[in-house]
Amino acid sequence: MRLRRSLCTLLAVGVAASVIAATGSSTAAAGKTPTVKIILLAETTGESSAAVPYYANGAEMAKDELGGRVEYTRIPAPLAPAGAENAFQQARDQNPNAIIGFPASSQGIAVSASIKSAGIPFFSLSSGEQLVKNGPNGAKNLFLIRPIDTVVATAQAQYVVDTQKKKKIGLECVDNATGVNGCNAARKVIQGKQGVSIVAERTNSTTATDLTEQATAMKGADAILDYNFPNPLGVMSNQLVDNGINVPHVDGASAGIIAAGGVVKDKAASNLKGTDDCVPTIDKRSKVKKWVSDYQSKFGAPPIYSAAQTYDMVKLIAAAAKKAGSTSPAKLIAAIASISYDGICAKYKADDLNVLQHVANIVKFNAQGKESIAKPLSFAPGALPGVVPETTTTTAATAPPSST
Amino acid sequence: MSNFVALLASGLAVGAIAALAAVGFLLIYKATGVVNFAQGELITLGAYIAIWLTQKDGAFGLGALGLVPGYVVTILIMFVIGMGLERVAYAPLRGRSIHVIVITTLGAAVVLRAFIGLWQGTTPQYLDSPVRGDVLKIAGANISYQRVLIVVVSAIVVISTILLFQFTQFGRQLRATAADRDTAKLCGVPVNWLSMLAFGLSAALAGLAGILLAPLGSVDLTLGFNFMILGFAAAVLGGFGSIGGVVVGGVAIGLVQHLFGGYVLRDYNAIFPFVLMILVIALRPQGVFARAAVRRL
Numbered sequence: 184m185r186l187r188r189s190l191c192t193l194l195a196v197g198v199a200a201s202v203i204a205a206t207g208s209s210t211a212a213a214g215k216t217p218t219v220k221i222i223l224l225a226e227t228t229g230e231s232s233a234a235v236p237y238y239a240n241g242a243e244m245a246k247d248e249l250g251g252r253v254e255y256t257r258i259p260a261p262l263a264p265a266g267a268e269n270a271f272q273q274a275r276d277q278n279p280n281a282i283i284g285f286p287a288s289s290q291g292i293a294v295s296a297s298i299k300s301a302g303i304p305f306f307s308l309s310s311g312e313q314l315v316k317n318g319p320n321g322a323k324n325l326f327l328i329r330p331i332d333t334v335v336a337t338a339q340a341q342y343v344v345d346t347q348k349k350k351k352i353g354l355e356c357v358d359n360a361t362g363v364n365g366c367n368a369a370r371k372v373i374q375g376k377q378g379v380s381i382v383a384e385r386t387n388s389t390t391a392t393d394l395t396e397q398a399t400a401m402k403g404a405d406a407i408l409d410y411n412f413p414n415p416l417g418v419m420s421n422q423l424v425d426n427g428i429n430v431p432h433v434d435g436a437s438a439g440i441i442a443a444g445g446v447v448k449d450k451a452a453s454n455l456k457g458t459d460d461c462v463p464t465i466d467k468r469s470k471v472k473k474w475v476s477d478y479q480s481k482f483g484a485p486p487i488y489s490a491a492q493t494y495d496m497v498k499l500i501a502a503a504a505k506k507a508g509s510t511s512p513a514k515l516i517a518a519i520a521s522i523s524y525d526g527i528c529a530k531y532k533a534d535d536l537n538v539l540q541h542v543a544n545i546v547k548f549n550a551q552g553k554e555s556i557a558k559p560l561s562f563a564p565g566a567l568p569g570v571v572p573e574t575t576t577t578t579a580a581t582a583p584p585s586s587t
Numbered sequence: 588m589s590n591f592v593a594l595l596a597s598g599l600a601v602g603a604i605a606a607l608a609a610v611g612f613l614l615i616y617k618a619t620g621v622v623n624f625a626q627g628e629l630i631t632l633g634a635y636i637a638i639w640l641t642q643k644d645g646a647f648g649l650g651a652l653g654l655v656p657g658y659v660v661t662i663l664i665m666f667v668i669g670m671g672l673e674r675v676a677y678a679p680l681r682g683r684s685i686h687v688i689v690i691t692t693l694g695a696a697v698v699l700r701a702f703i704g705l706w707q708g709t710t711p712q713y714l715d716s717p718v719r720g721d722v723l724k725i726a727g728a729n730i731s732y733q734r735v736l737i738v739v740v741s742a743i744v745v746i747s748t749i750l751l752f753q754f755t756q757f758g759r760q761l762r763a764t765a766a767d768r769d770t771a772k773l774c775g776v777p778v779n780w781l782s783m784l785a786f787g788l789s790a791a792l793a794g795l796a797g798i799l800l801a802p803l804g805s806v807d808l809t810l811g812f813n814f815m816i817l818g819f820a821a822a823v824l825g826g827f828g829s830i831g832g833v834v835v836g837g838v839a840i841g842l843v844q845h846l847f848g849g850y851v852l853r854d855y856n857a858i859f860p861f862v863l864m865i866l867v868i869a870l871r872p873q874g875v876f877a878r879a880a881v882r883r884l
Contacts, residue, residue: 228705229704232700233709235709390813392810392813393600393845395594413710417711418803421803426593443710445712
């Protein structure tokens with residue numbers, strides 16, 4: 184009798200608990216935002232020679248604005264693959280709901296198997312085409328914040344060939360995934376266009392301090408396509424001018440970085456063009472202007488794309504968690520895949536390749552290095568330009584904040 | 588022909604910077620028997636101090652110095668930093684195994700690099716030059732005046748250093764210390780003071796190398812590292828003996844990388860100096876000019 188009564192009591196408690204739990208989850212589903220635990224895998228100033236503060240600053244700013252909705256931690260992720268893997272495993276041990284990280288493609292490529300097996304939403308700060316959902320190093324839970332590097336590289340080459348009508352092209356490629364992917368894409372555009380040819384093709388290391396041979400080899404080119412890191416790009420830009428080669432010199436995001444640092448001036452600056460997928464400081468939208476001003480007063484320096492992108496991603500993840508009403512990986516991934524989020528850099532919407540952003544700009548510089556937009560670019564979602572992916576796991580000895 | 592001249596100028600300029608780094612190595616080696624692997628970071632630091640003094644609001648907001656005064660002040664600051672480095676990274680370890688001291692200099696390099704990163708950030712910067720943008724036309728090639736300046740200034744500094752070694756009390760004491768530190772000490776040579784001076788001079792040379800090198804491209808935290816390695820290779824070629832030997836080693840390294848490497852296996856030209864170094868170590872371990880150096884000592 185006593186046993187029956189105890190069983191009845193237990194059953195009643197169980198039913199009551201289930202009702203409470205069901206009520207709770209329906210509250211969450213009805214819109215109560217769960218706290219999301221986000222980890223940023225990126226270095227900040229002082230942690231390595233390539234580290235910049237922007238990634239951490241942007242994420243921190245978003246966290247401050249979101250208050251208790253986000254629990255945020257940063258783990259420094261070195262550029263060496265083994266270090267990146269360690270950082271990822273440290274992050275995984277903390278059971279985050281989402282991870283943002285790896286400014287260099289070489290990091291993401293090296294750690295891709297672990298990212299896939301973890302199953303947690305991962306937002307890559309670099310955009311090597313190997314990392315797209317169906318690519319050799321992609322995964323369902325891996326999202327690319329920026330447009331695919333080869334898509335941007337192709338647009339960069341098309342701008343030179345189609346818009347600027349240049350016929351003799353010089354190609355300069357840094358000797359890692361950024362340069363390999365970029366030059367492969369450019370070569371494809373150039374070879375597909377009648378009457379357009381490559382007059383010289385050269386490579387350089389990420390730490391090159393003298394590029395005389397490469398610069399003089401570009402004599403005869405009427406435009407130079409460069410897929411480089413900031414420091415060697417600065418060397419190349421100045422040495423081209425020193426050698427009397429004053430033709431359009433088109434690079435990626437590194438161009439904006441060296442122009443802002445005063446590395447190029449006068450002809451070296453006005454010859455230079457870049458491809459930047461986010462330039463918050465010249466954006467005319469009032470919300471972006473306010474954000475830039477807030478950032479500047481908080482950190483004492485203007486933001487660049489990387490700050491805006493980590494800021495946007497923290498907010499996007501919080502919005503996706505709110506939509507999902509849950510932080511479980513499957514629900515969060517589904518919400519991220521379906522959400523449309525209007526951020527500082529762009530309107531983010533995942534395509535079939537898990538790429539979130541589909542716009543960029545060709546930017547130009549005046550003689551003082553001041554940046555302005557030469558041509559806005561937009562890319563079809565889910566499109567790869569047919570470039571054969573390099574399954575290289577080339578690692579950069581140093582990688583800049585601009586690595587794509 | 589124009590290509591050859593451009594590559595020759597490039598090789599000579601790189602060789603001259605490598606030679607300055609090598610002379611820096613040699614000064615400390617002679618005074619202390621130690622190879623200072625912080626030399627590369629001292630090159631980088633020199634470039635950043637010059638930027639700090641000559642750009643925007645200058646040091647501590649006191650106003651930017653003119654380029655040449657800024658360079659001179661940079662070299663003086665580097666001299667003091669070098670002496671300070673000797674106090675913290677060498678003096679406390681005097682008498683310990685040479686390996687301990689060498690590892691300490693590597694540690695000092697890491698600390699210096701982190702300090703520069705925290706102080707100046709990692710965005711590439713630019714150091715201006717009085718001859719920025721000016722070029723000299725020779726046989727159809729445009730040679731940047733900065734390269735000419737590098738070669739001329741390096742030649743003057745090397746000749747001055749040779750004279751300092753040969754004809755001053757400091758030079759004689761340094762050579763005596765290099766030959767036998769303990770005997771020199773017994774004879775009244777102030778070996779501790781000499782090692783401070785050697786570190787100071789070496790850092791000043793590194794600062795000068797940074798100032799000369801920076802306007803060719805851009806300045807980031809890796810600027811000096813390559814030249815430290817090239818300078819070390821130059822010192823090995825010269826057998827860590829005479830200044831003339833390491834200078835010839837430096838120029839050989841610049842030429843083999845940029846002139847030879849401009850025609851053969853261009854994409855791999857960075858390896859040629861080290862192939863040369865390995866060949867020299869294999870065939871003549873004492874260095875190409877070691878015998879001459881022994882006679883001088």
